[in-house]
Amino acid sequence: MKILVAISNVPDTTTKIQFSDNNTKFNAAGVTFIINPYDEWYALVRALELKEANLAEKVTLIHVGLPDGDATIRKGLALGADDAVRIDSEGPDSFYVAEQIAAYAKEKGYELILTGKETINYNGSSVAGMIAGILDLPLISLATKLDVAGVKITAEHDIDGGSRVVECDLPAVVSCAKGMAEQRIPNMRGIMAARTKPLEVVKPIDSAPLTSIKSFDLNPGRTSCKLLGEDQLDELVKLLHTEAKVI
Amino acid sequence: MVLVFTEINKNRIKKSSLECVQYAAKIAALTGGNVTALVNQASAEHLEELGKAGANTILNMNISDLGSDHILSCAAVEHAVKHSSAKVIVFAFDIAGKAIAPRLSARLKAGLVAGATELPAVNGAAFEVKKNVFSGKANAIYSIHSEMKIIALLPNSFPVVLSENKALVQEFQPDLSAVKSRITIKETKTNATGGMAPLPEADLVVSAGRGMKGPENWGMIEELATSLGATTACSRPVADLHWRPHHEHVGQTGVAIRPNLYIAVGISGAIQHLAGVNGSKTIVVINNDKEAPFFKSADYGIIGDAFTIVPKLTEAIKKFKAHQN
Ligand SMILES: Cc1cc2nc3c(=O)[nH]c(=O)nc-3n(C[C@H](O)[C@H](O)[C@H](O)COP(=O)(O)OP(=O)(O)OC[C@H]3O[C@@H](n4cnc5c(N)ncnc54)[C@H](O)[C@@H]3O)c2cc1C
Numbered sequence: 001m002k003i004l005v006a007i008s009n010v011p012d013t014t015t016k017i018q019f020s021d022n023n024t025k026f027n028a029a030g031v032t033f034i035i036n037p038y039d040e041w042y043a044l045v046r047a048l049e050l051k052e053a054n055l056a057e058k059v060t061l062i063h064v065g066l067p068d069g070d071a072t073i074r075k076g077l078a079l080g081a082d083d084a085v086r087i088d089s090e091g092p093d094s095f096y097v098a099e100q101i102a103a104y105a106k107e108k109g110y111e112l113i114l115t116g117k118e119t120i121n122y123n124g125s126s127v128a129g130m131i132a133g134i135l136d137l138p139l140i141s142l143a144t145k146l147d148v149a150g151v152k153i154t155a156e157h158d159i160d161g162g163s164r165v166v167e168c169d170l171p172a173v174v175s176c177a178k179g180m181a182e183q184r185i186p187n188m189r190g191i192m193a194a195r196t197k198p199l200e201v202v203k204p205i206d207s208a209p210l211t212s213i214k215s216f217d218l219n220p221g222r223t224s225c226k227l228l229g230e231d232q233l234d235e236l237v238k239l240l241h242t243e244a245k246v247i
Numbered sequence: 248m249v250l251v252f253t254e255i256n257k258n259r260i261k262k263s264s265l266e267c268v269q270y271a272a273k274i275a276a277l278t279g280g281n282v283t284a285l286v287n288q289a290s291a292e293h294l295e296e297l298g299k300a301g302a303n304t305i306l307n308m309n310i311s312d313l314g315s316d317h318i319l320s321c322a323a324v325e326h327a328v329k330h331s332s333a334k335v336i337v338f339a340f341d342i343a344g345k346a347i348a349p350r351l352s353a354r355l356k357a358g359l360v361a362g363a364t365e366l367p368a369v370n371g372a373a374f375e376v377k378k379n380v381f382s383g384k385a386n387a388i389y390s391i392h393s394e395m396k397i398i399a400l401l402p403n404s405f406p407v408v409l410s411e412n413k414a415l416v417q418e419f420q421p422d423l424s425a426v427k428s429r430i431t432i433k434e435t436k437t438n439a440t441g442g443m444a445p446l447p448e449a450d451l452v453v454s455a456g457r458g459m460k461g462p463e464n465w466g467m468i469e470e471l472a473t474s475l476g477a478t479t480a481c482s483r484p485v486a487d488l489h490w491r492p493h494h495e496h497v498g499q500t501g502v503a504i505r506p507n508l509y510i511a512v513g514i515s516g517a518i519q520h521l522a523g524v525n526g527s528k529t530i531v532v533i534n535n536d537k538e539a540p541f542f543k544s545a546d547y548g549i550i551g552d553a554f555t556i557v558p559k560l561t562e563a564i565k566k567f568k569a570h571q572n
């Protein structure tokens with residue numbers, strides 16, 4: 001069984017977000033990029049654990065993006081993925097990205113496709129469901145646990161007000177959330193090995209995006225905080241009622 | 248025509264579903280046409296509520312295992328799209344919406360905006376829809392180019408005002424014989440939340456962090472929440488340390504919420520925590536460190552020891568409530 005892990009290249013969580021070109025583009029100047037945390041901590045680490053337990057033969061990374069994502073892909077290889085493929089396109093929208101990943105997975109016969117629960121830049125939670133829709137595969141959405149037994153997977157995932165343990169046959173798509181695995185730190189040997197692991201660059205298949213981003217604006221955030229003393233709690237309650245109108 | 252996918256949870260139409268119906272009604276008013284709500288196994292009361300939220304027609308299904316696999320729900324929505332000639336389909340950006348809307352988007356080649364926060368602007372054949380990006384630090388206007396359009400609405404971003412509207416109800420039996428559920432449910436677990444509203448839907452939230460020192464001190468947090476009728480939440484380390492259950496963890500890796508009121512007690516306000524709560528309408532921060540970053544993202548702040556402030560605040564709220572009655 002081969003696992004394909006979809007990784008996205010995103011600004012570090014502490015990045016100060018800025019836009020350029022009249023607020024139509026994300027300004028990447030000086031920004032540190034990382035593997036999207038859900039893709040790394042949960043999807044990739046769980047895939048590696050399954051391989052280490054001899055439940056999977058191979059773990060391949062797939063990234064739809066331009067060459068500036070290669071450093072991020074190498075980090076994934078340093079953590080232990082066997083090889084990687086980059087579909088050479090900007091990836092204009094979720095549907096386009098999903099089409100690329102679906103086509104590659106199908107052609108190469110990957111039985112388990114793992115994604116993160118969402119990217120921390122565009123917060124779409126969409127790619128996994130779209131891949132499942134394109135390939136007509138079962139989807140386990142927002143999984144917090146994942147196990148493999150032969151051609152079957154067992155997973156736990158969130159539902160309204162609780163969670164559910166489910167089972168399905170491979171091939172399948174799983175989007176991964178907190179709980180699935182623990183973060184790992186790459187070691188020196190991994191980092192050295194990553195330099196020579198295969199990173200194939202592939203041309204995208206024909207696909208037309210369905211959406212585009214017209215413009216961005218920053219959330220102004222809160223400008224001033226009204227400070228009250230420990231003895232002004234009645235006053236706070238009054239403000240919440242009359243000024244904020246939330247109670 | 249606008250179609251809305253709605254759900255019943257704990258025998259109530261979900262709040263996020265009512266928001267979607269109202270949102271769809273506003274879209275229908277912009278574009279012309281009617282609103283059809285799709286629901287499964289709704290009672291007379293549920294149907295009435297969907298009408299009041301703005302549905303013109305309700306397609307009421309009666310499928311016992313619809314929720315077992317999203318493949319079934321997605322197929323049911325596809326039938327309803329055909330039946331109602333819908334060009335716009337609205338979901339809540341919640342657990343079901345996150346699974347079904349993308350699948351439907353791929354099947355219909357309908358552009359999806361996942362997590363919309365405002366009504367679309369109609370620009371020729373395209374819709375322009377605002378949504379949160381960069382975990383709440385910014386917004387983007389997405390343009391949907393396809394003829395069919397799907398919008399998944401972020402819960403708690405659209406107010407619901409019920410009217411006396413009555414919907415036309417039709418029994419709807421989509422033929423799902425060609426779709427096979429491939430997911431088997433082994434076990435269902437329920438979070439012990441007492442009588443509290445589920446976090447994603449809660450209007451009022453009381454949240455606490457590592458500043459509370461240990462799980463034995465959560466009594467005062469629960470009392471504060473009870474006095475307000477709020478839902479309790481926590482920061483990530485608190486869940487990781489097993490002081491509180493994981494479903495209470497809010498932030499980037501946990502649940503993202505946008506209640507009317509978020510009270511943060513003994514939480515430093517790390518950027519990853521803020522990512523999940525900065526959409527709250529009003530934020531109150533209680534922290535004994537005046538340099539805590541959370542004060543920069545708060546509307547009201549109290550600098551001081553949570554152990555003395557929280558019980559006093561509970562008393563103040565009780566007094567206020569007693570006065571109101
Ligand atoms: C990729 C990534 C994702 C993350 N996702 C999340 C997430 O989803 N949610 C999340 O919460 N965190 C998340 N984190 C962790 C986050 O960075 C912080 O470490 C975490 O939010 C800190 O939790 P805390 O505020 O409870 O604890 P601390 O940072 O330890 O803060 C405790 C606060 O309590 C105050 N305090 C202490 N004693 C008292 C007292 N007696 N009275 C009043 N105040 C007191 C202190 O002044 C301090 O400000 C993430 C981190 C990373 C790297």
Ligand SMILES: Nc1ncnc2c1ncn2[C@@H]1O[C@H](COP(=O)(O)O)[C@@H](O)[C@H]1O
Nearest residue numbers: 006007064115116118119124125126127
């Ligand atoms: N450009 C991309 N290349 C590879 N995988 C991606 C890309 N964008 C998103 N993904 C995967 O899809 C998941 C969900 O992304 P999104 O739907 O954009 O929130 C991410 O966590 C990744 O696993």
